[in-house]
Amino acid sequence: MKITPVLLSLLLLLLSCSQSNETEALFLNADLLMEDHPDSALNLLNIQPEIIEEFSDKDCAYYALLLARATDKCKQSLLPCDSLLNVALDYYDDDEKEKAVALLYKGRLAVEMEEAEEATTCFQKGLTIIQDFPKELKTKNLLLSSLGNIYFDAGYYDKSMEIYETMYECCTTDLEKSIALNNISTYYCLIEEKDSTLMLQRKALNYAIASGDSLQIAMSEHNLSLEFDSFDELDSALYYEKMALEGLPQKENHGNCYFNLGDLLLKTGKNKDSALYYLTKALDDVSIESKASCLKSLYNLEKENGDYKTANTYLEEHSAIIDSLFYMEQSTEIQQLIYEYNTKMRVREEQLKGKRTIHCTIAGFVSICFLIILIYQNYINRKKRIQLQYEQSLEQTQNKLSSLETTIENNQLMITLLKQEKNNLKQEHDSKEQQVEEREQTITRLKEEKQQLLNWLFAQSNIYQKVITLSKQVVPDKKEMKVLTTAEQEQLKNTIFELYNDYISFLHKTYPKLTESDLLFLCLQKTSLEPLSIAICFGYSNTHPLNQKKYKIKVRMDEEGS
Template identity: 50%
Template sequence: MRLLEALPATTELTRRESARYALLLAQATDKCEKPLLPCDSLLDVALDYYDDDERERAVALLYKGRLEVEMEQSERAIGFLLEGLEIIKKFPQDIETRKYLFSSLGNEYFDARLYEKAGKAYQELYKCCTTDKDKSIALNSLASFYAVTEKEDSALILQCKALEYAQISKDSAMIATIALNLSVEYSSKEANDTALYYARMSLQWLPGNKNRSDYHANIGNIFLDKEERDSAIYYINKKIEDSTNIKGRANALLNLSYIKEEQGDYQATTELLYQFVDIIDSIYFTEQSNKIQQLIHKYDSQTKVKEEQFKGQKKLRTAIACFTFCCFLIALFYQHRINKRKRLQLINEQNLKQAQEKLTSLETTIEESHRIVVLLQREHSTLIQEKEKNNQEIQERENQIKKLKEEKLALRNWLFKQSDIYKKIIKLSKQNVSSKKERSVLTDAELKKLKETVLDIYTDYIAGIKVQYPKLTDEDLLFLCLDEIGFSSQTISLCFGNIDTHVLAQRKYRMKKERM
């Protein structure tokens, strides 16, 4: 990578050398896990040089597709990858390029929620695998496909098989990744002990140069489900310390604030929420920057297409112009011979007159432009002052709205806590019994009363959710309100008449699908 980047800019390369250099630089950049955007114009050179019957064109299309994936241009990315697969069919011995094309295409279909197409691409990917490491990657991808298509048992079987191949290949990074996926899958099934076993395995195998934030977050969530809050706080803090992803850091701060709120440490909760809000603001500006960069890339691509069209039109216009010019020269030659002196004198007079007219017109235009510039400068200064004043007023109103929202939420919570049904729920959450079957739950009448009380107090909150997700039932809305209040999963399950959280987990999964 350093050798390729160190190539002097003044070095003159032939088209063939430039195309080869583009492929080598794109491959090195991709292996180093760096953005491919700087290779965009070079890849265009390679695509322009190589034909459909050359293997190198398929390689160029692979990296062009991955570049479009980075720029979130899904349709263009899929188009390049499919074109690459059509070309690579002519070279059955090049299994490596075919494997990378199917891998990238499957991932793009998966992200676009085209799960059936993604599953077929991953199956073709598995057929291209020759090493244990490649098989573990393909099986892990297939397991993700089965997981989202509600075939959890098949997903677990494939993930276990993928883990076996990864262990045979002794690839520590792959072992850590698959063990993490297994941990998440078992955690979703509330098999917390098994999930914790694989979570610790993933952390044990993770190479020292890899970021551990996601692994710490997973263990923290498992301890949170096991209601071991001290351990959960420890790993969530580790997640915050190690995180390089600002979104992940924001989620960790939010989860930690919930725990602190349950523990009654409201000062720590407030500090964590302030940090969370600061990060959310930073994420907003980062996303805006990324959108601008994507738009620039999109317009650059459109410009290249227009340039190619313009070149074709220019060649046609040039041919027509040459033909016309030749005819004109012939006519001019004969006219020149007939009346040379008279024609030259007339042309000189006309040119002089036109030059004088243009000079007068330019002087008038310059004066008018100067006047307009002065006016625009004054208007610009006035607009800047008005903008500053408006921004200050907007900020003050936003602060007032935020304060009113907080007061409104606190008032709702206070009203609910004054109700008898709230006291009943608190009593249920504190019951200490030796067996789950001995736990008391809300009766149907109490559940009805709870529903009426919550839906009455949190009317505005519920109305906003209904607008976004109209398919949610009253029970779903009740669950969201109880979760917003801060009740634990076990307490909410008791409110719905269940002694464990299994039914609640199913509800969460269903609601997550509907809200997606």
């Protein structure tokens, strides 16, 4: 009878240990599958509610983070994770990195519920916590991305730009860099910095291609299309939007691509039937704001087609959506949260400075005391050593005195010899430096003479005389200006490539991406030809295409340099 309770206790203990081990193994497998196979991880975490209720607080909190992470990666609604995330928020303390992860997904759930104020609070608090964990760059990156998007949507563009730049510094993968650069280029597009916008967006597309993520590639191409559209380069915008729609995975939402493609077709006037098809198809898959724009485009299209009844229907729907959009209150709340967050961060920095000051003061006081003890002890030991050393030194000094006199004489003789050798070396060094300088001047002069001779040889060619003759044309309309024919351009290229072979070899080795046309242009710049003459060499009647060619060459050379 006494043994039975003991056996029952041991049995229950073994069962609980077995269950705990199974739970840990389940969580470990889900964590391993998370990055490459999030859908498999989500299926693995599909646990019945009655089993979850048997979890300990620690297991339940960790399960909440894994489930929210897998659900977010699969782009599913986070609503089923709401109560579990609350458990995680209650379990983890503010000095644990898991609390920042829980706040990340709680904030994203708030974004999904269109509760911008709560989402902003969660992201700001998460960033405050994650500052103490500098190695957690992934979590910090996600928090910054979500918070920057909220600021941008609320109209605080400069503040969102600061966050996106910080986010880019935290990126460790090509995919993360592509996402960050997409956001930054959108800001530059907003302030109409065309060169920076297109350069950053192309860089984002390159990172997306390097990552191999088809969704990110399509999004980068879609953003590039929108930016070309904003700068009125409709053909390029249309090209990239078609690329984005073609590469976008089937399971993803196509509404924005349909709308942009339809709108671009409408603007270019190339195919109104296709524009109507894509705009109509986009209505069911776009957000409320984009739907309003889509309805406005359909209104204009039907109005042009003469179907005023349908156009009026679209206009009424558009007006109803516009009347329902209110952002002022949300922006004010977010502005207040930004101010509170900045204040908290400044207070926290001051607190950390105060703690560091106290720690430094205590450490300094202890160090000074320890140093005083060491100095006093050293003073006593030193007095004893000095007494002993004095007696030994007195005897040694007499012995060294005689040897030092001999050594001094030898050193004086050696110094005299070294000074003489130093003077000789200095004279030789000065002579060699003068020779080097003379040779460098000679090389520079010979290079200039070589360039002048090459230019002279080129000036003696028939094709050069042809270019000079054409450049002196006086015509009322530039379109009537004669330029080099294809055969003459080929003759010019052969002549230039033969004369400037060394320079071309240098350019081709340094910048392999340069085309023959690029190399020809760079060589012609070395000659005495005017810009209009160079334009004639390429078959242009004005210098405007040369500016585009210069820009493309600069981009290729910068890519090689980076």
